[in-house]
Amino acid sequence: MAHSLDIDFYESEDPIWNPALLTIPVPGIRKMVNLAANLDDVIHLSIGQPDMPAPEHVVEGAVEALRAGQTGYTMDAGLPELLEALAEYYGERYDRHLSPENIIVTTGATEAIYLALTATSAPGREFIILDPAFMLYAPLIRMNGGVVKTIPLRPENGYQLDPQEVIDNITMNTYGIVINSPSNPTGTLYPRETIEAIVEEAAYRNVHVISDEVYDHLIYDGQEYPSVLSCCSDLDHVMVISSFSKTYSMAGLRVGWLIASQGAIKKLRRYHMFTTTVASTPSQWAGVAALRGPSDFIDNMTAEYQRRRDRLVELVDKTPHMTGYMPEGAFYMFPSLPEGVNGSNVALRMLREIRVCTIAGDTFGDNMNNALRISYSTSLEKIEEAFDRIIPWMEKQDFS
Numbered sequence: 001m002a003h004s005l006d007i008d009f010y011e012s013e014d015p016i017w018n019p020a021l022l023t024i025p026v027p028g029i030r031k032m033v034n035l036a037a038n039l040d041d042v043i044h045l046s047i048g049q050p051d052m053p054a055p056e057h058v059v060e061g062a063v064e065a066l067r068a069g070q071t072g073y074t075m076d077a078g079l080p081e082l083l084e085a086l087a088e089y090y091g092e093r094y095d096r097h098l099s100p101e102n103i104i105v106t107t108g109a110t111e112a113i114y115l116a117l118t119a120t121s122a123p124g125r126e127f128i129i130l131d132p133a134f135m136l137y138a139p140l141i142r143m144n145g146g147v148v149k150t151i152p153l154r155p156e157n158g159y160q161l162d163p164q165e166v167i168d169n170i171t172m173n174t175y176g177i178v179i180n181s182p183s184n185p186t187g188t189l190y191p192r193e194t195i196e197a198i199v200e201e202a203a204y205r206n207v208h209v210i211s212d213e214v215y216d217h218l219i220y221d222g223q224e225y226p227s228v229l230s231c232c233s234d235l236d237h238v239m240v241i242s243s244f245s246k247t248y249s250m251a252g253l254r255v256g257w258l259i260a261s262q263g264a265i266k267k268l269r270r271y272h273m274f275t276t277t278v279a280s281t282p283s284q285w286a287g288v289a290a291l292r293g294p295s296d297f298i299d300n301m302t303a304e305y306q307r308r309r310d311r312l313v314e315l316v317d318k319t320p321h322m323t324g325y326m327p328e329g330a331f332y333m334f335p336s337l338p339e340g341v342n343g344s345n346v347a348l349r350m351l352r353e354i355r356v357c358t359i360a361g362d363t364f365g366d367n368m369n370n371a372l373r374i375s376y377s378t379s380l381e382k383i384e385e386a387f388d389r390i391i392p393w394m395e396k397q398d399f400s
């Protein structure tokens, strides 16, 4: 069974493996999805990518590139046309001048996160991350000997972040602060004041803010997006990461980027050549098509996600034992179960007993073991159907 293979691999004691690999946890998402693959009639509230096809002009961009023989390597920093398009796009969006030398194109945001964290983490260096957070950050820091300091976020205030708490945790040994707004797994969007306070203090204390902005277009209720790029006076202490994966439904095309000072980009370019060389060439052309083409896809997708979010909030509200809040971005909600309830058991039982796949809170840190991540990257009908199963199931539970 695929499920047990995963466990065997990740928990292997075979001495061939670098002990640093022990920092990589058994991936909670894969475990659930593999288990679900062996069951019939499962409704997935576990999906981490858009459920809509990529827009036609993006697909054409990749196909045209392939037909035109664009199958070789690009320049190490990325396809020049894409670097130009990204610099223009960000320049217009945040009214700040960026040159192509401020950008490196990577194999998805994942590689950008990998480069940023592994190029800065070293024994004794501290990094502040939030709990819950996207599961890549802490292992990448620890793998290189860095120390992870977590700041717990609480459901009572929609998992908002108190910037003062971040500032109070900065020490002489702090090298980086990792933020992700809107957040995976909570969908929380940090207001401009929060980002500004953190970015300002970090620059003053010579600490880098590494900002994962992959959901920067999935923002609801017409709010403006407070990117770190619109909150910093220069790029000396920031690394901003994003990708096409979520915005254009291009997760499988694997194109992301990192924006930083020209000095930092030079350093990371060398490292990038020793990791993945370059991102996929036809995919980078698809990225150029995405940025140069119409943006109605994003507007339609955001409107659809907002409808789903609104309905999900109502459904969670009606569910016994589940406490929700209003997520303002991405396509996740992280409702909590009563204090002390093991979310992992609940997620497993819901999968086995009612065939609804969610992801347990402990996948994203230690602080919210009693939460479940629900993704609404699935149709409204599926969301309704899932709660037709969840609500009566929860009514029968006695968590006291």
Ligand SMILES: Cc1ncc(COP(=O)(O)O)c(C=O)c1O
Residues within 6 Å of the ligand: 048, 107, 108, 109, 110, 111, 134, 180, 183, 184, 212, 214, 242, 243, 244, 245, 251, 255, 256
């Ligand atoms: C917060 C966050 N960062 C990064 C990624 C990875 O994005 P990419 O597909 O561009 O590598 C994801 C994907 O789920 C994510 O949720």
